[in-house]
Every structure is written in structure tokens, then in C-alpha cells.
Amino acid sequence: MVGLDSGRVSTILAVLEARSGIPFAGLDVFLNVAGGMRVHEPAADLAIAAAVLSAREDIALPPKR
Numbered sequence: 742m743v744g745l746d747s748g749r750v751s752t753i754l755a756v757l758e759a760r761s762g763i764p765f766a767g768l769d770v771f772l773n774v775a776g777g778m779r780v781h782e783p784a785a786d787l788a789i790a791a792a793v794l795s796a797r798e799d800i801a802l803p804p805k806r
Contacts, residue, residue: 742770742771742772742773743772743773743774743777744772744773744774744777744778744779744780745772745774745780745789749786750770750772750789753786753789753790753793754770754793756790757790757793757794761794763794763797763798765793765797768797770793772789772792772793
């Protein structure tokens with residue numbers, strides 16, 4: 742994972758699995774931050790969760806208005 746703390750991403754995945762019932766065990770999760778920047782902002786957690794769920798369920802997120 743480039744630009745993200747692996748422990749933080751593991752926590753997000755664990756919460757998603759516990760709350761949504763969608764399993765992530767046994768899956769490879771690859772995340773990259775544009776430009777290789779380091780993300781420390783907790784608000785990014787929602788975007789990470791949405792992106793991971795979107796990819797896992799193969800459902801596109803609605804376009805930005």
C-alpha cells in the first residue's frame with residue numbers, strides 16, 4: 742500500500758467485514774494514493790471503504806455531480 746498505513750487499512754477492512762458481513766479474508770487488497778502522498782486525514786477512511794466495497798461487490802460508485 743503506497744501512501745497509507747497498513748494497520749489503518751486492516752482496521753477499515755475489519756470494520757467493513759464486521760458491520761456489512763462481506764468477507765475480505767483471503768483477498769488481496771491493493772491501494773495507492775495518487776502522487777505517492779502520505780494520507781493522515783481520517784476523512785479518507787470513508788473514501789477507502791467506499792472504493793474497497795465497490796471493487797469487492799463489482800458495483801460502480803455513482804459519478805460526482
